[in-house]
Amino acid sequence: MEQFITIELLGQKSKYAVDIEVSEAYKIADCLIAEVSKVERQVTTRHNNLSLLTIAALNITEEYLDLKKKYEKLFYKVSESSAELLKKLDK
Numbered sequence: 001m002e003q004f005i006t007i008e009l010l011g012q013k014s015k016y017a018v019d020i021e022v023s024e025a026y027k028i029a030d031c032l033i034a035e036v037s038k039v040e041r042q043v044t045t046r047h048n049n050l051s052l053l054t055i056a057a058l059n060i061t062e063e064y065l066d067l068k069k070k071y072e073k074l075f076y077k078v079s080e081s082s083a084e085l086l087k088k089l090d091k
Contacts, residue, residue, distance in 0.1 A: 002017050003017070003018050003019075003022050003025075004016060004017055004018065005018055005022055005025045005026055005029060007026075007029040007032075007033065008033075009032070009033055009036060009053075010036065010049045010052065010053070031060070032056065032060070035056040035059055035060055036052055036053065036056045038056075038059075039052050039055045039056045039059065040052060043055070
């Protein structure tokens with residue numbers, strides 16, 4: 001059964017089909033809504049809705065890439081440590 005969520009963003013309500021749990025979809029939407037609201041409060045000049053959404057998307061993407069980089073570094077360190085431990089156990 002197809003599921004839908006309705007979100008209000010920049011004063012407009014929109015309905016979207018989702019292929020994940022509705023509660024998870026709302027968590028994702030809430031993240032976007034929060035970021036757009038933050039951008040709206042921070043900008044000092046008037047921007048159109050597309051600009052606000054683009055800035056919010058870039059902020060979220062920057063955070064995602066930063067977390068991805070940290071995860072990859074951590075994964076590398078854990079892999080190195082595991083390899084060292086295996087070498088010691090083999091001796």
